[in-house]
Amino acid sequence: MRLHPFFAMGPTMSVDFKETRALLLRRQSSVFAVEGAERQPEACMQLFDIDLAKLGYALSQRLRARLQTQAAPALSAIQEGIWNVLATQLGGHRQHTPLFRRFPNDVPHNTERLWIDRVLTHFMQAPGQPCLHCARTGTTHVLKPCQHVVCDACFDGGNYSACPICHRHADRDSPFFLPAPGPKQKAAAHAPLKLIDLGASMDDTAQALVRAMCERKQAMSPADTDDFKALAGEYGLRLLAWVPDQIPVRENIALLFGTLLQKCEPAAVLAAAAPHIGSATDVIRLIAAYSGADPSLQGQEVYRQVPVEQARRYVRFKDWFVPDSYWNEQPSVPMRVSIKRFKVAKLARPLRRALLGLLEGMHPNALTEDMLRHRSYWVWLGQFLHPHEYHKRFPQVAFAFSVIRKKGPDGTPGPQFETFYAGLEQAVMRKDAMAMVTLLRQRPGELARRFDHALRVAAGDSAASSAVLDAFAKCAPQFATPVLLTLRALLPTRLHAGETRIYWPKGSVATGFMAPDQRPPLPQETVNQAVALIERELLARFSSKPTVGDWLIDAALADIMVPFNERTASRSAIQLPRGSVLPVPPGKKARLFLHWCQPENGQRSDLDLSVAFYDDQWRFRGVCSYYQLTCKGSDGSIIATSAGDLTDAPFPDGASEFVDLDCELARQNGVRYAVAVLNNYSGMPFEDLEHAFAGLMFRDDVQGAHFDPRTVALRFDLAGTNGVFLPMVFDLRENQLHWLDLYAPGGFEFNNVATSTAAISAVCPAMIAYFASSIRMSMFHLALLHGAARAQRVILRGDGTLRALSRHEGEDNASFLARLRKWNPQDVDSAPVMHEAPLFAALLDADIALPENSIVYALRPGLSAATIAASDLIS
Incomplete structure (x- = not known):
């Protein structure tokens, strides 16, 4: 990221810490500036406010007053520096021009007819000859560098931003390309501004x-x-x-x-x-x-060319060599290899x-x-x-x-x-639970991770089961907090046999693997004892942290997962943990976006943004993609529109694609699930591109600028090598957005929804069911544990109201937690009012003013900025 001189110059700015200033602005919405000696006119500050509002941000009164004392050059540098950092965070620092420049208007509805015209032009149209479609002369132009001959009467040069035939970027000086349309006015965005404060x-x-x-x-x-x-x-x-x-x-x-x-x-x-x-x-x-x-130390994923004759013997390539496959004509295929x-x-x-x-x-x-x-x-x-x-x-x-x-x-x-693990595996093979426990007690972390396994090995032997529980109890203080939280959520789900088991192997991206769950259920008494031990240990740990009077918890956090496997989380403007569910704002139009850029001397790369549609039973209903630019419902209404498929992203401007989704129309036409699909169709891996990111906007209307930073709800980077990225699923019946942040392994190239629909219809419902089973703890329940251990009063915010429970005189943490989970109306304080003293707040949206020096976890900043991250609550 290129930083403006605000982060390196100015009389009130240190020449050091360029990145520090930027990251504190991104993370905590804080700007640091000492008192100046001047007084800028109010009109100057109003221009500052107007520019910042274009990104959906506003200055706090004290920050505004501080900045008004800066010298004019320093204030100008600060303004541009703040803009650059926040625009980069949202994706608004890049040029976003789709293939069809008048999108969402004037997108061809007959994609098949358009494809036929493109193919005929590619193979048969010659320079200087009449147009083979309209027979006119003097209307054709040769585009550079692709050398395609296009007719300006058949293809609208005022609407295309790239070659109409190959969709590669072309020389804009060609007479075919008419002047770009005037800048679109930004549509109204009815979203609260996020506050930036003085650090x-x-x-x-x-x-x-x-x-x-x-x-x-x-x-x-x-x-x-x-x-x-x-x-x-x-x-x-x-x-x-x-x-x-x-x-x-x-x-x-x-x-x-x-x-x-x-x-x-x-x-x-x-x-x-x-x-x-x-x-x-x-x-x-x-x-x-x-x-x-x-x-x-996860290893590097590299590709090696394997001769076709050898590749045919590998099971992993069995689907590559079907009749008429492209790979049948190639001398070799790329095989992914992990290098340690x-x-x-x-x-x-x-x-x-x-x-x-x-x-x-x-x-x-x-x-x-x-x-x-x-x-x-x-x-x-x-x-x-x-x-x-x-x-x-x-x-x-x-x-x-x-x-x-x-x-x-x-x-x-x-x-x-002979290693520790060799001895442990021998004990498992002998089904010797006592030997297994003896070894595991030497390494408490391993005992915690294999606790379920040890109980299964000890099944049917009461002495061995008791030994496993006894070892667990004695080692619990040495277990890592994330492992305890995982076990607290997992163990209650092990009372019954499951259908599918999902594994999360180490890697640079999340690739959950599914298998039939063949584990027998665990006994109720064993689970109850273990859960009680875990909660006792968690409450003891959290009670050692600083206490507060009031602990404010947003009930909406019940749908936000406690972060796990964060190593594979996508870089994003909002740190939304995998498996979380967000409400979809009613009445809004969803616009998905994708932007990528090849390195200056890199290989041409083609990424694709699509939305696949499924019914209640996950039966495929349609797609909006490069090969189907519009998706129509059964009543003929257009439920989704693509802005077109660009097939390269030259440095430095790159390329952008958009898909508009009308959630209400899709639901009325029998669509239950809409799956966002990002495919690496051909070219370089995601991680080798100069940059590649995608996201989602919620718009009041779809006119105005193609990209409006004020409306960005999610913005995340693309990582990994190739394949298919499944970031999110819309549940249109429940009006919810499921954040999966999941990569499905695909071929090295030619990925699209058609080749991936079997994986999509298997992986997505399994992942949604997995997280809905409470197998992972929510941020709400984690906040309750903290509140029970650290607060005198817990205030619950939900449905526009506040409810509070106060700790009884002499009440221990476990008893207070039990009351907090029940929220008995007879216990609730009447007309709770937040005190002026600093409190702790765990919020979905920080849309409430909080006392000075409060500690805040907020998924989405607003009137208050987050001072801690979700992971800080796990430490």
């Missing part, structure tokens, strides 16, 4: 953010990771004073100190990092982060010795076993660390490398080594 101290705010991120109990989302690295890179060694004594997530340790290693003197960084590094995996994560690689290595940054000799010294200080058996967990990485990394150059100085490290390489330095076979 008190940038250093203090950054410190609180760094500490909160370090204390996270689960891996951060890609957006949080970027911000965390930016803070570490800009503050450098100053940041070390803010780091807490414990950083629970090992990847965060690597991100912090690996980024510092890139910027600062290695000896100082490693001295600070040493207390946080306790395993060999910590060291390799550190080297990965220092090298600019992913410290999660990364490009290692230069490791100076002193740094190598320091890293080997960290490894040498670990317990020998633990060191060797940990290295075996990531054997491929360590074999690769050994080529850069050269451990046997120092085998006398670091003998334990040399031994461990002999084990993972399976040979010593002299070429003799390496020593044998």
